Amino acid sequence: MSSKTNKALKDRVKITKNGKVKARKQGQTHFHGKKSGEKKQKLDRSKDFDMKQKDKDRLIPHDQ
Numbered sequence: 001m002s003s004k005t006n007k008a009l010k011d012r013v014k015i016t017k018n019g020k021v022k023a024r025k026q027g028q029t030h031f032h033g034k035k036s037g038e039k040k041q042k043l044d045r046s047k048d049f050d051m052k053q054k055d056k057d058r059l060i061p062h063d064q
Contacts, residue, residue, distance in 0.1 A: 002061065003058065003061050004061075005059070005060055005061060005062060006059040006060065009059050009060065010060060012024070013049055013060075014046075015060065019056075020048060021048070021049040021050075021051050021056065022046045022047070022048060022049060023046060023047060023049040024046055025042075025043050025045070025046070025047055027043060028043050028044075
């Protein structure tokens with residue numbers, strides 16, 4: 001029996017062509033009034049998500 005993809009993680013991250021895992025930064029949903037423009041721009045950029053290959057294979061086995 002093959003392992004299932006962790007759907008909660010799959011919705012939050014993106015696997016690039018080279019196998020890197022990218023994720024959105026936290027704190028983007030609401031309460032933007034207090035944040036400066038610079039802070040909001042930084043939040044828009046995605047960041048690399050450090051994940052060991054063993055964990056990638058376990059949580060996202062089919063690289064979807």
